[in-house]
Amino acid sequence: MTVIDKPDTKTIPTFHGGLANLDREHSYWLTDVEGTVPSDLEGTFYRNGPGRQRIGNTPYGHWFDGDGMLSVFSIAEGKVHFANRYVRTPKYIKETAKQKICYRGFGTQIPGGTIRNVGRMPGNPSNTNLVYHGGKLLTLYEGGHPFHVDATTLETHGEYDFEGKLKRNMVMSAHGHFHGPTGDWFNFGAGSMGFGKNGPKMCFNIFRIDKQGKMSDFGQLPIGHFPFAHDFGLSNKYGIFFINSITMGPISEVMLGRRSISEGVKFDDDIPMQIALVDLNTLQEVRRFQTDPGAIIHFGNCFEDGDEVVVDAMHSDQFEANEALSDVFNAKRLRGGEYRRYRLNVKTGQLSFEVMSPTNAEFPTFNQNMAGRPNHTTFSAVSVENGHDSFFNGIQRVAFDGNIQLNTLDPGYFGSEPLFAPSKDSAADDDGYILEVVYNGYDHNSSLQIFKATNITEPVATLTLRHHLPHQFHGFWHDKVMLNDAR
Ligand SMILES: [Fe+2]
Numbered sequence: 001m002t003v004i005d006k007p008d009t010k011t012i013p014t015f016h017g018g019l020a021n022l023d024r025e026h027s028y029w030l031t032d033v034e035g036t037v038p039s040d041l042e043g044t045f046y047r048n049g050p051g052r053q054r055i056g057n058t059p060y061g062h063w064f065d066g067d068g069m070l071s072v073f074s075i076a077e078g079k080v081h082f083a084n085r086y087v088r089t090p091k092y093i094k095e096t097a098k099q100k101i102c103y104r105g106f107g108t109q110i111p112g113g114t115i116r117n118v119g120r121m122p123g124n125p126s127n128t129n130l131v132y133h134g135g136k137l138l139t140l141y142e143g144g145h146p147f148h149v150d151a152t153t154l155e156t157h158g159e160y161d162f163e164g165k166l167k168r169n170m171v172m173s174a175h176g177h178f179h180g181p182t183g184d185w186f187n188f189g190a191g192s193m194g195f196g197k198n199g200p201k202m203c204f205n206i207f208r209i210d211k212q213g214k215m216s217d218f219g220q221l222p223i224g225h226f227p228f229a230h231d232f233g234l235s236n237k238y239g240i241f242f243i244n245s246i247t248m249g250p251i252s253e254v255m256l257g258r259r260s261i262s263e264g265v266k267f268d269d270d271i272p273m274q275i276a277l278v279d280l281n282t283l284q285e286v287r288r289f290q291t292d293p294g295a296i297i298h299f300g301n302c303f304e305d306g307d308e309v310v311v312d313a314m315h316s317d318q319f320e321a322n323e324a325l326s327d328v329f330n331a332k333r334l335r336g337g338e339y340r341r342y343r344l345n346v347k348t349g350q351l352s353f354e355v356m357s358p359t360n361a362e363f364p365t366f367n368q369n370m371a372g373r374p375n376h377t378t379f380s381a382v383s384v385e386n387g388h389d390s391f392f393n394g395i396q397r398v399a400f401d402g403n404i405q406l407n408t409l410d411p412g413y414f415g416s417e418p419l420f421a422p423s424k425d426s427a428a429d430d431d432g433y434i435l436e437v438v439y440n441g442y443d444h445n446s447s448l449q450i451f452k453a454t455n456i457t458e459p460v461a462t463l464t465l466r467h468h469l470p471h472q473f474h475g476f477w478h479d480k481v482m483l484n485d486a487r
Helices: 015-019 090-098 251-255 321-325
Strands: 026-031 032-035 044-054 067-076 078-086 131-133 136-140 147-149 156-159 185-196 199-209 215-220 238-243 273-279 283-293 295-307 306-316 338-345 349-353 360-365 377-383 394-399 406-410 419-422 432-439 446-453 461-464 474-478
Touching: 015 394, 044 131, 044 136, 044 419, 078 461, 185 215, 215 273, 238 295, 238 306, 273 338, 283 406, 295 360, 306 360, 306 406, 321 406, 338 360, 360 461, 394 432, 419 474
Parallel strands: none
Antiparallel strands: 026 078, 032 461, 044 067, 044 474, 067 078, 131 136, 136 147, 147 156, 185 199, 199 215, 238 273, 273 283, 295 306, 306 338, 338 349, 360 377, 377 394, 394 406, 419 432, 432 446, 446 461
16 A cells, blocks of 8 residues: 655645635534534624625636625534625625626626726625624725624625715725724725815725714825725824825726726835824824835734834735735735834834734734733734645734744645634633634635634634635624524
């Protein structure tokens, strides 16, 4: 008998299998369990991301355009329930009925040429993130309004505009942040504040949502050019906006139907990155910094340290990922950014940073109980070169003292955004668990892996689904079991 030490490299699956549609909606208890689900972990792990990348036989023109599908893991008393449900956006409803592309997207054009696209705004797949705040579960997409989804049944109630305060011409990003001292939720969106002699004056609209879910304050930050605007940092005193070097191109070409938004996106080496600090009490800018061209796609925790604001951020000096994601069925390796910890001196205007990890990383997560306070530990997804087409294929734990734990998956397995879930009665900032969905390309199925946050080298439990979960974007932890089916 021949003993095979390692699999034939030609048979190692790529991450592309994880782009297959999951059209069916499920609700069941997970029974394929290795290890033990911790008894002090209780709550709901909501995730959002594109559940389908094709409609009929036609693929969307960009990974960002697949329809939003919630994946929900309810965890209590050592058991886990799974359910998935699409957000019933107008785009989802119409395209499901017609089985063809009816809406433009970030990188998708309606088939049929310019005439079919002229004057049409991109649809809203509501596929990027979600939040439970003020008694409502909202799904989020940076090119439109949130959608209100019932947190207990996953039924879609419809587009949500905060009692009319989020105007029709405004958008809200997929990355809001909780304010530690008040529990308010801040978010922003790219917009305009009137017209100047060079056309629309671009700005970031900044929204403050109080604990009751009411939009209680609104501000505008002038930004000069129209960057890719995905995320921002939040400390106790400041909103921290990195105005990056990724430009969106002239919107007129998009409106004339000649190209998608994605086709105009480029990283411009001639545009320095600016950083604006906005006072949260006034929503007015108080200090601006300038540094080398770059972009921050996702932020971790931010806090004040004397005169300095400390900002955890994933830095990129290119945006190759956009090209890969616009041809995602043929994409090779997707890299992450560089995990940096910036220090911005509010008094002197000085800026410095240190690189926190040598490994390409994205999707930082930390104990939300530490939002705005010095936290000891940050976790993220990593992309490690292993000789095969790869996606995010591991996680890392980076302690404030520089100690790093890395857990990489074998070739053929692909990870996702990890999420920190505090344990019941969590005391220390790493007193909790890391939750991660892993796609197994060999068996074409997915698992929920649960790690103790103090040691991410081995999962304490792995629960395998009856099917695959398409690669998704972002998740949210709620410390109660919310779904009716899981009670
Ligand atoms: Fe994101």
